[in-house]
Amino acid sequence: MHFDLTDLRLYLNILDTGNITxxxxxxHLSLAAASARIRAMESSLGIDFLERGxxxxxxxxAGKALAKHARALLQQAERLQQDLAEYAxxxxxxxxxxxxxxxxTEYLPELLADFLREHPNLDIDLxxxxxxxxxxxLRQGAADLGIVSDAVDTDDLHTRPFREDPLVLILPPDHPLxxxxxxxxADTLNHDYxxxxxxxxxxxxxxxxALHIGQRMPIRIRxxxxxxxxRMVARGAGLAIVPRVAIERWPQVQGxxxxxxxxxxANRTLKICARxxxxxxxxxxxxxEALTPGTP
Numbered sequence: 597m598h599f600d601l602t603d604l605r606l607y608l609n610i611l612d613t614g615n616i617t618x619x620x621x622x623x624h625l626s627l628a629a630a631s632a633r634i635r636a637m638e639s640s641l642g643i644d645f646l647e648r649g650x651x652x653x654x655x656x657x658a659g660k661a662l663a664k665h666a667r668a669l670l671q672q673a674e675r676l677q678q679d680l681a682e683y684a685x686x687x688x689x690x691x692x693x694x695x696x697x698x699x700x701t702e703y704l705p706e707l708l709a710d711f712l713r714e715h716p717n718l719d720i721d722l723x724x725x726x727x728x729x730x731x732x733x734l735r736q737g738a739a740d741l742g743i744v745s746d747a748v749d750t751d752d753l754h755t756r757p758f759r760e761d762p763l764v765l766i767l768p769p770d771h772p773l774x775x776x777x778x779x780x781x782a783d784t785l786n787h788d789y790x791x792x793x794x795x796x797x798x799x800x801x802x803x804x805x806a807l808h809i810g811q812r813m814p815i816r817i818r819x820x821x822x823x824x825x826x827r828m829v830a831r832g833a834g835l836a837i838v839p840r841v842a843i844e845r846w847p848q849v850q851g852x853x854x855x856x857x858x859x860x861x862a863n864r865t866l867k868i869c870a871r872x873x874x875x876x877x878x879x880x881x882x883x884x885e886a887l888t889p890g891t892p
Contacts, residue, residue, distance in 0.1 A: 598640060601673055603633050604666040607645065610634070611663055612738060615652040667737040675877045689879045692721040692739045694730040697798035698761050698839040699743040699866060701822060711886045718879050726797040734871045740880040741887075745801070746865045753869045756888040763802070763862040764840045765855045768832040774853045781837075781859055782809055788816040788834035790825050802837050805861055826852060837862070 602623070610619030610630075620630030638644055645659035655663055674690065695704065700722065708720060725733070727744035734742050734753060743758055744750065765784065767774045773784065785806060791813065792799040799818075806813045816834050819825045822842040829836045830851035843854055857863070868887055870876055876884065 599637055601670065603637055604670055606630055606633055607637070607659075608663060608666055608670070608738065610646070610653060611655055611659075612733075616646075671737060671877075689717060689877065690719045690721055691741065691877070691880045691883050692723075693741050693743075693883070694723050694725050694733055694739045695743040696727055696730070696745060696801075696866070697724060697792065697796050698841070699758070700724050702839060702841045702845075703759055703866075704743075707887060711883060715879065715882065720883070724797050726800050731869065734869055737871065740870065740876060741884060742869045743866055744869055746867055747801075747861055750867060750869055753871060754873045755867045755869050756884070758866040758868045758888065759841075761864055761866045762840045763837050763857060763864070764843060765857055766826065766829050766836050766838060766843060767853045767855070768829060768834075769851070769853050770832070771835070771853070773835075776855075778858070779855050781805060781857055781862070782811070784835055785809075785811045785813065787814065789813050790828045790834045790836045791815045791818050792822075792825060793818050793820055798839075801861075805859070 606619060606623045606625060609622040610616050613619045613622060616630055616634065617627055620627050623630065625633070634646065638646075641658075643658045644656050645662055646653040647656055647659075704722075708722070712718065712720065727748040730739070730742035730744050731748050731750060731753065733739045745761070765779060765781075771787075773779060773787065776783075791803070794800075803813050803815075817828065819828055822838050823846070825836045825838060826843065826846050828834070837857070840854075843852070846852075868884065870880075870884065873881065873884065
């Protein structure tokens with residue numbers, strides 16, 4: 597048996613993405629090279645690590661065992677690299693940070709840029725996921741840090757408050773609902789919506805809330821990013837639900853009508869999470885402190 601770190605990282609990327617093509621892209625390998633590596637891993641032991649299906653791949657029992665050990669080995673290798681980075685020029689560490697939509701677009705760009713400028717030997721692998729998938733990844737050791745909504749269970753994780761992040765309803769000023777001083781989410785579901793892309797963590801979260809009350813959001817169009825959503829609402833394309841911080845920074849805020857939502861899921865707090873702070877690599881602990889200054 598001979599697996600190198602590239603093999604193990606590729607295998608975990610395939611599991612995390614659910615298919616070999618996406619796992620290869622995340623690993624910066626061609627599909628042919630990735631497939632050859634996986635076949636070599638399986639043939640070296642004469643067992644299958646992946647079950648192939650039309651919808652992607654899933655790990656076999658042996659594959660689950662491999663994933664557990666691969667995560668531990670890669671985390672140990674990362675800690676070794678980070679511990680030695682201060683002694684060797686050009687050696688870089690990496691922190692894997694998983695976040696929801698708002699954290700990535702509204703709160704983190706300047707914070708992460710400042711941190712990277714101060715830590716030239718560090719890279720950050722930043723990915724957007726729904727909060728429930730982030731907490732699962734943290735528990736599995738697939739990420740160092742995560743920023744999630746307080747709607748998900750984090751009882752077994754170390755958490756620190758990050759930002760208050762309420763969601764609001766925005767409407768065109770001439771919309772039939774714009775004259776109503778208060779609205780619930782259910783009140784709006786007979787009207788067209790402008791939504792984020794279907795893979796957006798926030799879009800998934802909001803659309804799930806409609807399903808919880810037995811309805812589907814009538815989505816007329818999807819836009820890439822809050823700016824596009826707000827601009828379409830301002831031009832009369834429909835309603836939207838966005839973070840309050842996104843509408844507050846929009847330069848033409850008078851072009852839309854804003855209503856607070858009374859539902860608990862819309863009045864949320866973001867938290868930064870880790871499985872175990874004491875076992876975090878040094879750079880990951882430094883990033884945690886930078887994102888939550890003064891918080892124990």
